[in-house]
Amino acid sequence: MNEIIAIGNTLDSRFQNLEDKENVQMGASKVASTAEEISSSSEEVTATSTQISETVNGISNGAQVQSAMAMDVSTAMNDMSLSVQEIAAAAEEQTSTSVQEQTASMQELSASAQQLEQVLI
Incomplete structure (x- = not known):
């Protein structure tokens, strides 16, 4: 009977281990999924940052052109x-x-x- 109890306990322990492994696998799967989401978000942030940088560079270039103009x-x-001053001076002269x-x-x-008047007088 002790052997049956020991076998039962062993089976329970193994089932528990299997459940733990399944939980670990599910957790790992969730971690992997979250990592993929973070990676995707990171790529989106990088793309947006690049667009912002390009826009800022365009604005900077436009400001430089306006300044030169x-x-x-x-x-x-x-x-x-x-x-105008030279023309005014020439006109005055x-x-x-x-x-x-x-x-x-x-x-x-x-x-x-006066000479004509004196001649006539």
């Missing part, structure tokens, strides 16, 4: 300002010369008129 516009505006010439002509006419 703004510098070009600023330089062009400075050049135009200098040109022309006006001054013209006024001086007209004043000299008026003085000559006045002198001629």
Whole structure:
């Protein structure tokens, strides 16, 4: 009878071991499945990070282009300002010369008129 009990206990122990192995296998399967999910999520995160990086690089390049264009516009505006100042100075000089010439002509006419007046008197 002791032998039967011992055999029963052994069988119970082996069944318990089988159940434990099944539980371990199920746990391992769940761990493997979770690892696959994590791997997939990691790949998605990597792809998203790459897209974000590319977008940031595109924005950075666009900002650099805009900055260069703004510098070009600023330089062009400075050049135009200098040109306007040169034109204004030339116009002022022309006006001054013209006024001086007209004043000299008026003085000559006045002198001629005075001479004519004295001849006529």
